[in-house]
Amino acid sequence: MLLFDDTPWVQNGVSYGDTAIQAMEDLMSLLERAPKTSHIADIEAIPVPTHDEYARQRFCSLLRRHAIQEFPAALEADFNERVAPALKAQGETLDNWRAVDKALRGENLYRFYSTLRYNAQEMCFLSVQDEVERALPEMIEVVRAAVDLNPAGGSLALSLDFEIPPYVTALDVHLTPGCFHTEYTADDVAQAAVxxxxxxxxxxxxxxxxxxxxxxxxxxxxxxxxxxxxxxxxxxxxxxxxxxxxxxxxxxxxxxxxxxxxxxxxxxxxxxxxxxxxxxxxxxxxxxxxxxxxxxxxxxxxxxxxxxxxxxxxxxxxxxxxxxxxxxxxxxxxxxxxxxxxxxxxxxxxxxxxxxxxxxxxxxxxxxxxxxxxxxxxxxxxxxxxxxxxxxxxxxxxxxxxxxxxxxxxxxxxxxxxxxxxxxxxx
Incomplete structure (x- = not known):
């Protein structure tokens, strides 16, 4: 144990300094040089939404579920009951998806549906950006620790001159701002967290x-x-x-x-x-x-x-x-x-x-x-x-x-x- 007086600290025949303070300094130096095996933090637990951000996220979840599940059923019913019979009466053939798409394109319900679904998609990713930005420095430190310590024995191989395919860089896939690849700082993980x-x-x-x-x-x-x-x-x-x-x-x-x-x-x-x-x-x-x-x-x-x-x-x-x-x-x-x-x-x-x-x-x-x-x-x-x-x-x-x-x-x-x-x- 460390004695907080002038008694030298000796363990297993080795003196760690003339005083307890020196012993503590030597111990810290030993720890810094010791093999690194400490636990890696859960990177996904670091970003924490505020009350209002969480409420917004719950709203976005419900809105998108409505846009992707309940609303399409209403659109299909409207198409079958109103749009299709009128077009068939005019001799139109609706035997493929392109014909359905053409028939609905000018319909107000379709336009409302598409607007809602598009915006709900964007809002899901936008709703987490603030918490990710707040937590980004800490997440980057976890990423660096994972590379440095590597306790599980996995591996990570990146290339500084890697060429991202143009079909990825040309647009934000899934309406995710920044897509999969964009980096804003060294060792960035913002896009992954979003x-x-x-x-x-x-x-x-x-x-x-x-x-x-x-x-x-x-x-x-x-x-x-x-x-x-x-x-x-x-x-x-x-x-x-x-x-x-x-x-x-x-x-x-x-x-x-x-x-x-x-x-x-x-x-x-x-x-x-x-x-x-x-x-x-x-x-x-x-x-x-x-x-x-x-x-x-x-x-x-x-x-x-x-x-x-x-x-x-x-x-x-x-x-x-x-x-x-x-x-x-x-x-x-x-x-x-x-x-x-x-x-x-x-x-x-x-x-x-x-x-x-x-x-x-x-x-x-x-x-x-x-x-x-x-x-x-x-x-x-x-x-x-x-x-x-x-x-x-x-x-x-x-x-x-x-x-x-x-x-x-x-x-x-x-x-x-x-x-x-x-x-x-x-x-």
């Missing part, structure tokens, strides 16, 4: 995007359908902050989990989250069109909500890259939006609204593709490829297999089920 916290507002605290809900569905299905597949190394494309990776690590103990993205703020944030959680995730800033991973490097490659945000030409390159990186017998499973020919006219119209109004210009072009054909052109065998609706864990906890397309009562994507496509590489 996206992560804003997504909680966006989804009204639902877990399917923010906390790896899709990964729980997909990993459960993989274990059910491919019990022989025991992935040793896996990759998540467009990983953002890596939350979609965590459930795979839990589902497949010992898997070496990698995540790539073009946005450095997202990867810094994800590394801090993983190191806080004690999970060794490996993040690197890469374009999925061409990576630096070796041939046949992964047993499993996944993504969620990714392909509809890149042009179709890039999709083809990415799937070919997946084929190159995948081991024989390896699996790709990509959660996405259902193709046009798999859903009805109104659902097609509902999804494609985002192409024009949500800064996602590749949305419709991607959905025009046959996902199985995309896999085949990338080098996968047609018989090993699939496009399925998987049961949501929350809605169907006891069901691990996929819904049949013709199954009565099959849920829509996002409403009890998740659409995935992919393939298994030939052995």
């Amino acid at each position: 996206i992560s916290l804003g997504s909680r507002v966006f989804t009204a605290q639902q877990s399917h995007r923010s906390w790896g809900g899709v990964a729980k569905v997909v990993s459960r299905w993989i274990k059910h359908e491919y019990p022989d597949l025991q992935p040793k190394r896996m990759l998540d494309l467009g990983t953002t902050s890596g939350k979609n990776l965590l459930p795979y690590v839990e589902a497949f103990p010992g898997v070496e989990a990698h995540g790539i993205d073009v946005g450095a703020p997202l990867l810094r944030y994800g590394h801090a989250l993983a190191e806080h959680a004690g999970v060794p995730l490996h993040f690197s800033q890469q374009n999925a069109e061409k990576t630096n991973f070796p041939d046949a490097h992964f047993d499993l490659i996944v993504s969620s909500f990714f392909f509809h945000e890149v042009p179709v030409w890039a999709t083809r390159k990415i799937l070919a890259e997946c084929h190159r990186m995948l081991k024989p017998g390896g699996l790709i499973v990509h959660q996405e939006l259902p193709a046009h020919d798999l859903v009805d006219v109104w659902e097609n119209y509902f999804w494609n609204w985002d192409t024009r109004n949500n800064n996602e210009p590749s949305y419709t072009a991607f959905r025009d593709q046959d996902p199985i054909e995309l896999c085949v052109k990338a080098g996968f065998d047609r018989e090993n490829s699939f496009a399925l609706i998987l049961p949501d864990v929350g809605a169907y906890p006891d069901r691990s297999n996929a819904f049949a397309w013709e199954e009565p009562g099959r849920p829509r994507h996002g409403r009890g089920g998740w659409y995935v496509f992919g393939s298994r590489k030939a052995f």
